[in-house]
Amino acid sequence: MKIISIISFLVSGLLFSQNTVSQDFKKIPEILDNPELLYPFIVPDKKYQYWSVLRNNPDPDLAVIYESQMPQYMTLNDPAPQKGFFQKCLSEDCFSYLMACENGRSVYFSTEQQLRDFIGSVDNLPEAVLIANTYGFSVDSANRPGSSYKIDDRYISLYLSKTKNCPLTKESFLIRINRKTGKPDSKSNGIYFKSEDCITE
Numbered sequence: 001m002k003i004i005s006i007i008s009f010l011v012s013g014l015l016f017s018q019n020t021v022s023q024d025f026k027k028i029p030e031i032l033d034n035p036e037l038l039y040p041f042i043v044p045d046k047k048y049q050y051w052s053v054l055r056n057n058p059d060p061d062l063a064v065i066y067e068s069q070m071p072q073y074m075t076l077n078d079p080a081p082q083k084g085f086f087q088k089c090l091s092e093d094c095f096s097y098l099m100a101c102e103n104g105r106s107v108y109f110s111t112e113q114q115l116r117d118f119i120g121s122v123d124n125l126p127e128a129v130l131i132a133n134t135y136g137f138s139v140d141s142a143n144r145p146g147s148s149y150k151i152d153d154r155y156i157s158l159y160l161s162k163t164k165n166c167p168l169t170k171e172s173f174l175i176r177i178n179r180k181t182g183k184p185d186s187k188s189n190g191i192y193f194k195s196e197d198c199i200t201e
Contacts, residue, residue, distance in 0.1 A: 019172040019190035021159050025148035028129065028158070033139035033147070035086060036096075038126040039066040044100070045120020048107075051100035055093050056080050065096060081110045085134065122179045125149055128156040131182055132175050137162055145172035145192045154179060159189060166198040 031037055039053045052067035063080075084095035098109040098118055109118045112134035122128050128149070129139060137160040140146025146161030158175045172189035 019145040019192040021144050021148050021172075021189075022150070025150045025157070025159060027144065028125070028139050028141070028147045028149050030141040032126055032129050033141045035130060035133050036065050038130040038133075041124055041126035042119055042130070043123040043127070044118055046102070048100040048102055049104070051098065051118075053096055053098050054080065055096050056084065057093055081108055084110045085112045085115050116182055120182060122156055122177055122182050125151065125156060128158060128177050129160075131177055131184065132158055132160055135175075135184065135186075137173060137175060137186075140170060143170070143172075143192060145189060146170060168195040168197050169193065 036053075044051065048068075050068055050070045052070075053065040054063045055065055057063040081097050084097035087095040098115060100107045100109070100118070109115055116131055116134055119127050119131060122131065137158075138146075140161040140163075143161070145159055148159040150157045156177045156179060158177070160173055160175055162171050162173060163169065164171075169191055170193040171191045173186050174189050175184050175186040177184045
């Protein structure tokens with residue numbers, strides 16, 4: 001029994017000792033842990049007359065998450081798409097989508113890939129975090145292995161988190177995003193939190 005306990009302790013220690021963060025990484029500001037607060041920082045890869053990010057809510061005032069300055073002469077009455085990115089459920093307020101006006105016509109971006117295409121090259125940290133969000137990574141502001149970054153001329157590198165609910169487990173990942181192409185590569189940095197609880201949706 002003692003041998004089993006010792007082995008379990010050693011394996012656990014090895015597992016949780018992997019998630020170190022390089023000293024040259026800075027902490028991601030807490031405000032960036034909410035995807036809805038990242039949209040104002042987007043610098044689209046193409047020039048649009050107007051663009052906005054909305055949630056699927058029938059109330060126009062509640063639907064808008066962010067919008068650029070709309071020209072006075074412009075009116076848009078297009079119906080919302082049936083699905084979008086960051087889909088959480090199947091009713092109201094379940095997903096987001098992006099609408100842009102290009103050459104007087106409405107263009108919709110309603111998948112994670114289309115959102116990445118809209119962003120294009122990565123101009124800043126919020127764009128990098130948002131791209132990582134589209135791949136299922138999130139900022140865990142309370143823990144350095146889930147909330148660190150480094151920026152250089154070619155890449156924005158992030159330590160972010162992926163969470164599993166049963167039992168509640170948080171795993172650190174190092175994501176490196178090419179600033180020119182927006183393409184990421186990632187590798188696990190180890191599990192840094194695991195509870196006995198099993199959270200169900």
